[in-house]
Amino acid sequence: MKRRDVVALCGLTIAGLPTASSTEAGETLKEAKRLDRTLVIGAGLSGLAAAQKLTAAGHDVVVLEGRDRIGGRIWTSTRWPELPLDLGASWIHGVKGNPLTSLADRIQSKRIATSYDSAIVYDVNGDPLGEDAEESLEEIREHLLERLKKAQDNDKDVSVLSVAEKLLADLDDDDPKTERYFNFVLSGNIEQEYAGSAEELSAYWYDSAKHYPGNDALFASGFHEITKHLSDGLKIETSQEVQEIHWQETPIRVVTKKQEFTADRVIVTLPLGVLKAGSVRFVPPLPEKKQKAIATLGMGVLNKCYLRFPEVFWPNNVDWLEYIAEEHGEWTEWVSFARTMGQPVLLGFNAGTRGREIEVLTDEEIVESAMQTLRILYGDDIPEPTDFQITRWASDPFARGSYSFCSLGSTPQMRRELAHPLDGKLFFAGEATNVDYYGTADGACQSGLRVADEVLRG
Numbered sequence: 462m463k464r465r466d467v468v469a470l471c472g473l474t475i476a477g478l479p480t481a482s483s484t485e486a487g488e489t490l491k492e493a494k495r496l497d498r499t500l501v502i503g504a505g506l507s508g509l510a511a512a513q514k515l516t517a518a519g520h521d522v523v524v525l526e527g528r529d530r531i532g533g534r535i536w537t538s539t540r541w542p543e544l545p546l547d548l549g550a551s552w553i554h555g556v557k558g559n560p561l562t563s564l565a566d567r568i569q570s571k572r573i574a575t576s577y578d579s580a581i582v583y584d585v586n587g588d589p590l591g592e593d594a595e596e597s598l599e600e601i602r603e604h605l606l607e608r609l610k611k612a613q614d615n616d617k618d619v620s621v622l623s624v625a626e627k628l629l630a631d632l633d634d635d636d637p638k639t640e641r642y643f644n645f646v647l648s649g650n651i652e653q654e655y656a657g658s659a660e661e662l663s664a665y666w667y668d669s670a671k672h673y674p675g676n677d678a679l680f681a682s683g684f685h686e687i688t689k690h691l692s693d694g695l696k697i698e699t700s701q702e703v704q705e706i707h708w709q710e711t712p713i714r715v716v717t718k719k720q721e722f723t724a725d726r727v728i729v730t731l732p733l734g735v736l737k738a739g740s741v742r743f744v745p746p747l748p749e750k751k752q753k754a755i756a757t758l759g760m761g762v763l764n765k766c767y768l769r770f771p772e773v774f775w776p777n778n779v780d781w782l783e784y785i786a787e788e789h790g791e792w793t794e795w796v797s798f799a800r801t802m803g804q805p806v807l808l809g810f811n812a813g814t815r816g817r818e819i820e821v822l823t824d825e826e827i828v829e830s831a832m833q834t835l836r837i838l839y840g841d842d843i844p845e846p847t848d849f850q851i852t853r854w855a856s857d858p859f860a861r862g863s864y865s866f867c868s869l870g871s872t873p874q875m876r877r878e879l880a881h882p883l884d885g886k887l888f889f890a891g892e893a894t895n896v897d898y899y900g901t902a903d904g905a906c907q908s909g910l911r912v913a914d915e916v917l918r919g
């Protein structure tokens with residue numbers, strides 16, 4: 462298949478990716494640039510989007526990927542053939558105007574809309590919340606979000622938790638229920654979304670990301686349909702774990718565990734968590750501003766635990782099951798796959814500190830802990846799961862977390878510092894470099910297109 466056919470196939474008319482006709486117009490450019498080689502480090506969404514755009518413009522691009530698979534934090538497990546499971550990103554958040562929607566439309570990928578309004582909230586004893594309790598919970602939620610908004614006008618930034626604690630103290634209400642509701646809102650509304658814990662999240666910036674309007678949508682056959690499609694026709698070397706980048710040498714030298722590669726320029730799409738861990742050595746070290754951005758921006762954790770049961774024993778007409786736990790963040794949020802996929806499968810989440818802590822438990826301990834909560838909600842007679850799939854994103858050496866968040870002390874400018882190219886030959890992409898749409902799959906994709914444009918501008 463010819464390159465331009467591949468590009469046409471990829472339907473890359475979205476958000477600045479070239480079309481087949483624009484590729485044709487770029488033939489001369491192609492000739493001029495053919496000798497230039499760009500190495501893209503990382504075959505996640507950002508790396509694949511960048512590589513597609515550059516390859517289409519005639520650049521010689523090789524993608525080096527440390528894992529034995531592509532996709533990075535897009536990772537669809539096919540272990541249960543009747544239900545492909547997304548262990549990383551699941552949703553297109555806000556389908557209207559989202560570049561991933563256009564991409565999914567072009568490959569006719571089936572999607573299923575879900576809604577946060579399709580939910581049942583259970584109280585600590587396992588009973589669904591009554592009307593009065595729902596009203597009190599809503600009041601607390603509104604009150605807290607309002608206080609957080611006000612805190613954004615203060616002279617000094619503080620953590621989301623300290624705003625919540627101050628509000629709780631001001632309410633002077635020693636009913637334990639009130640504190641539980643606070644913890645539920647912090648965990649369910651804030652920590653599960655941003656993946657940082659309330660004590661780490663900046664009150665100034667925690668909600669600074671933009672959102673596309675519309676419902677959220679799941680991929681019926683898994684998010685990997687998008688990454689497979691974007692990898693079409695690219696030169697990708699998997700199991701090439703990069704260890705060193707000698708970025709001021711000419712050509713640039715990239716050392717992996719197996720061999721050395723050289724290139725005229727390198728695009729780094731390493732996750733923020735990997736940059737923080739320092740497992741890839743930059744020679745010379747990165748400039749101070751970039752190092753400060755890496756150290757200060759937060760890398761959050763959101764872990765998933767899928768449980769498969771012999772039958773559905775929970776209400777099968779809602780998408781979300783929420784639990785006001787005794788302990789902050791303990792199995793607060795669940796997704797049911799009964800309505801959307803017709804499967805007796807539940808997905809439980811743990812985020813922030815709790816998400817990190819759970820990783821040291823064995824699989825059996827995690828399942829038992831989840832089951833304890835489900836027994837509170839649905840009784841001691843519920844069946845044991847027949848199988849499970851569990852993630853540990855913080856311990857994953859190729860991710861070191863789930864996605865970035867705005868930690869106390871960080872600023873949006875730090876994402877710009879992270880994205881800033883060096884000497885016209887070392888470039889940076891990845892979700893954490895996106896000021897407006899960080900933490901998301903669409904943000905990663907856009908950052909790949911942005912970096913390709915920077916390279917093309919020379």
Ligand SMILES: Cc1cc2nc3c(=O)[nH]c(=O)nc-3n(C[C@H](O)[C@H](O)[C@H](O)COP(=O)(O)OP(=O)(O)OC[C@H]3O[C@@H](n4cnc5c(N)ncnc54)[C@H](O)[C@@H]3O)c2cc1C
Nearest residue numbers: 503505506507527533534550551552703891892901902905
């Ligand atoms: C549990 C979870 C749930 C999420 N849910 C959603 C969601 O519902 N919707 C949404 O929009 N977003 C979601 N996200 C976020 C989304 O998945 C990410 O923002 C996006 O996939 C990041 O893409 P990226 O290209 O920036 O990074 P990555 O996909 O991480 O790509 C970086 C690549 O670099 C590779 N790499 C790392 N180290 C090395 C090395 N030393 N040498 C070579 N290669 C290396 C990695 O293996 C990886 O393939 C979720 C993420 C997680 C983990």
